[in-house]
Amino acid sequence: MPTRVIPLQDARTLPLAPPAAGVGAQPPTDVLGRPLRDLRISVTDRCNFRCGYCMPKQVFDKHHQFLPHAELLGFEEITRLARAFASLGVEKLRLTGGEPTLRRGLESLIAMLAAVRTPDGRPLDLTLTTNGSTLVKKAAGLRAAGLNRLTVSLDGLDDAVFQRMNDVGFPVADVLAGIRAAQAAGLGPIKVNMVVQRGVNENQILPMARHFRHSGIVLRFIEYMDVGSSNGWRMDQVLPSREVQRRIAAEWPLTPLSASAPGETAERWAYADGGGEVGFISSVTQAFCGDCNRARLSTEGRLYTCLFASRGHDLRALLRGAAPLSDEQLAGAIAGVWTHRDDRYSQLRGTAAATAEPRVEMHYIGG
Ligand code: SAM
Ligand code: SF4
Ligand code: SF4
Numbered sequence: 071m072p073t074r075v076i077p078l079q080d081a082r083t084l085p086l087a088p089p090a091a092g093v094g095a096q097p098p099t100d101v102l103g104r105p106l107r108d109l110r111i112s113v114t115d116r117c118n119f120r121c122g123y124c125m126p127k128q129v130f131d132k133h134h135q136f137l138p139h140a141e142l143l144g145f146e147e148i149t150r151l152a153r154a155f156a157s158l159g160v161e162k163l164r165l166t167g168g169e170p171t172l173r174r175g176l177e178s179l180i181a182m183l184a185a186v187r188t189p190d191g192r193p194l195d196l197t198l199t200t201n202g203s204t205l206v207k208k209a210a211g212l213r214a215a216g217l218n219r220l221t222v223s224l225d226g227l228d229d230a231v232f233q234r235m236n237d238v239g240f241p242v243a244d245v246l247a248g249i250r251a252a253q254a255a256g257l258g259p260i261k262v263n264m265v266v267q268r269g270v271n272e273n274q275i276l277p278m279a280r281h282f283r284h285s286g287i288v289l290r291f292i293e294y295m296d297v298g299s300s301n302g303w304r305m306d307q308v309l310p311s312r313e314v315q316r317r318i319a320a321e322w323p324l325t326p327l328s329a330s331a332p333g334e335t336a337e338r339w340a341y342a343d344g345g346g347e348v349g350f351i352s353s354v355t356q357a358f359c360g361d362c363n364r365a366r367l368s369t370e371g372r373l374y375t376c377l378f379a380s381r382g383h384d385l386r387a388l389l390r391g392a393a394p395l396s397d398e399q400l401a402g403a404i405a406g407v408w409t410h411r412d413d414r415y416s417q418l419r420g421t422a423a424a425t426a427e428p429r430v431e432m433h434y435i436g437g
Contacts, residue, residue, distance in 0.1 A: 097159035100375075100411035107333060107363035109160045111148060112436035113176065114168040115369045119201050120237040121225070122301065123265055125433050127237050129300040141370045145175070147389050149182040151367060152194070154401040156186050158408070160365075162195040166436030168369065171204040177215035184216025199223065199263070199437055203240055205248030213255040221261040222249050226274035227281055235271060249287070258286065261349075265292045268309040279318050283345035290336050290349035291315075296419070297377055299428040311350035315339070318348065333363040353377075357416035365408070366435045373404065374435045376413030380427035382435070383407050 099105050116136050120127040143151070152163060163183055170176060186194055195218055202222040212220070224245050226232045232242040252260055264271075264278055275291070282289040291314045296303040318324065322345060327338040335358060336349030352358075366374040371386030388395050388403055395403065418424040 098405040098408045100408055102360075102412060102414070104333075104361060104411075105363050106155070106159050106365055106408050108162045108164070108365070109152065109155045110164045110166050110364060110366045110436045111152070112167050112367065112369045112434060113148070113165055113170045113173040113179065114142070115434045116172055117167065117169040117201070117433055118172065118203055118238065119169065119240060121235055121265075122237060123267065123294055123303075124298070124301065125431075126301055130433075137370055143367075143369070143371045143386060143389075145179045145182055147371065147386070148179060148367075149186065150389065150397070150400070151371070151385060151404075152183055152186050154397060154404055155365070156188055156194060157397075157401045158405055160194070161188060161192075162197070164436070165196075165198045168433045168436075169201055169203070170198055171200050171208055171212075176208075177211050180212060180215040180217050197221065201236070201240075202245035202248040202252075206244065206251045209248065209251040209255040209257060213257050217257060219259060219261075220252055220257050221263055222252070223263045223265070224249075224278075225264050226271045227277045228274060231271050231274055253286075259288060260286075261288045261290055263290050263292055263351075265294055266309045266314055267294045268307050270307075272309050275314055275317055276321060279322070279348065283322070283341060285346065288347045288349060290351055292351040293354040295353050295377075297429060298431040300431060305354075308354050310355040311337070311352040312355065315350055324348070333361045353416050354419070357414070357419070359414035359417045362413075368430070368435045372435075373407055374430060375407065375411040376415050377432070377435070377437075378415035378429050379413065379435075380429055382430065 097105055117125055119125070120130060165176070167173070173179070180196065183196055184193065188194065196216060197218055198212065198220045200220060200222055202224065205222070222245065224242070225235045227242060229242050233239050249260060249262070262282060264274070266272060266275065278289055291311060293311055294303065294308050315324065323342040324339040325342050327340050327347065329338065336351050338347055338349050340347050366377065367385070368374060368382055371384065371389065372382030373385050374382045385404070388400060415424060
């Protein structure tokens, strides 16, 4: 298994283009005409799980150097960047990681981000992706701070399968209790993400579907992706969404739903009997780069324009530089990056045009 991880401290950075002129007049679009709508913010590179597809234990062991606290963007810095992104068209913020609920004082950051507005005065859609391990304790506080909703990752209902996948022996009952706590706190609609790996948890597809039918929770099946450089991904470990869908539809017929927003990652289906909705995120077998409007901000402030990127743009240097930029200049620098963006890795996967450089790790730029 390849174990080459891009060391975070010297992850290579890309130059920032000069601030784009006329920011504010027109929200920027990239080289392929895609707007910037969705910002994912990684608030920590640490995690209490060691899912093999994300942070395999052999690589992220006790010798792994996580970022020191001074390297992390502070809450003021994150909020300032969120304001700049909102001025450029971002309408949705997703906090992620690592495990975002491990970041101390996360509730204060949420309260600060809840006050950010679009240029026409609307609050942003503020959400979070979590492994659910802390929700029993934290759900009510996150809601009170201003979080709108959340997504919980859960890869199976069978305790042995789930514990093998999180690789730290975390019991499934505690995640299910966390989901109930989030529902009780009003953090809905809740989504549950299940990464499907052939031969690992494919036997959990139907139990998961059965469990979340009629619950008001939307279960989404994610194809195992070749993110990062440490999980040893192989195509034969991917169970294509079409096959997952076929297995579910054989049990409970499905009817297609239209996308709820442009650039949505999941293909949505409804149970024909009124049992609710399921989604399929098929980055490997059905690339959806064509309308990808997502940017990612790493834990220490690098801007990545694709989940499969190797390099990011150092926005923290702009915030902490000797000659700090005005808000307009900061937004101009981000717009400059976005207008040069031509990423479409999933469409190029397997071709000579796809990057051959080691890709940045998912827990560092967020899912
Ligand atoms: N720790 C949080 C969690 O697990 O929800 C947030 C960060 S995690 C990196 C975000 C999402 O990425 C999770 O839903 C996880 O299952 C997914 N993910 C991580 N590695 C993946 C991979 N190789 N293929 C597909 N999804 C992956
Ligand atoms: Fe942690 Fe989430 Fe990665 Fe699992 S997927 S190791 S919970 S960051
Ligand atoms: Fe967006 Fe990159 Fe994923 Fe394509 S591969 S959908 S450009 S993040």
